Amino acid sequence: MFDHCLYFNTTALARQLERVWSEAFKPFDLTPSQAFTLRAVLAKPGMLHSELAGTLRIARATATRAVDGLVARGLLERRSTKQDGRESEIHPTPAALTLKDGLNDASSKVTARLKDELGDGTFAGFVEQAKSIGSHLP
Amino acid sequence: MFDHCLYFNTTALARQLERVWSEAFKPFDLTPSQAFTLRAVLAKPGMLHSELAGTLRIARATATRAVDGLVARGLLERRSTKQDGRESEIHPTPAALTLKDGLNDASSKVTARLKDELGDGTFAGFVEQAKSIGSHLP
């Protein structure tokens, strides 16, 4: 019925992938959103909220809530900057640091598995196209 | 940072497309989900909830709620079937019938515009790949 619809097929695929990545991060008891938020901060400790929103391509409000959740879980903490009283830096706690390699490994593993199952070229080509299409949209 | 991640890029694109299609259906005061639900039922009046869930590739519970919303808006109605007391058919109301062509036109228009902006081959190829990847996932 919506066989040729870009919206329909992309959103449906996104929901399927949500399930696959949920499974991958389940050992850490983190959802994909939480895991990606954490990975972003672990890759650049001290980043600001707006920077996180940009990195994750989500709205600032959503970034606020993602950080709230991980602060409550004891994995992130906020520190206000000296220079600008509006900003606050996001830092991983020691507990988060112990997860860093595991999270990155879990991601690599699921990626490698899918590349294997789908074919390496298909995989990379699709991701490139997704980025290219996104770059043409508002 | 997540430049080569299938999950990340697909979900990010899905969110962008959500915005584009929201705009397309705004004249009808319908969200994309509502519009697609309605289009599915208009294409096959009397379909059952589980069939709708299958068509839209969403969970049955989500289909229940989508129909709830459109029943409240006076666009759909439920009718229990004679044969099986568990089932209920979903039918468009007369109000919904007047929207049918408009909705399908709006979809065609946004699709045509994107095909034009992205290139016809890119568009179709991407959709095919999305379906193919989905078909390899659980």
Added chain:
DNA sequence: CCCATATAGTTGCATAGCTAACCAATTGAG
């Protein structure tokens, strides 16, 4: 015929996302 099992749909609870409106701090034009 009756109970165990299966199926259609619903409900409860939770997550993630958005926009719009807001607060607080900074900046800059006059």
Added chain:
DNA sequence: CTCAATTGGTTAGCTATGCAACTATATGGG
């Protein structure tokens, strides 16, 4: 220097989605 405009972040309120547990109705084996 002061006040208007901007900017970083938060809050409120909404939608869509999922899973798990539930209700109610069939159905089929003994």
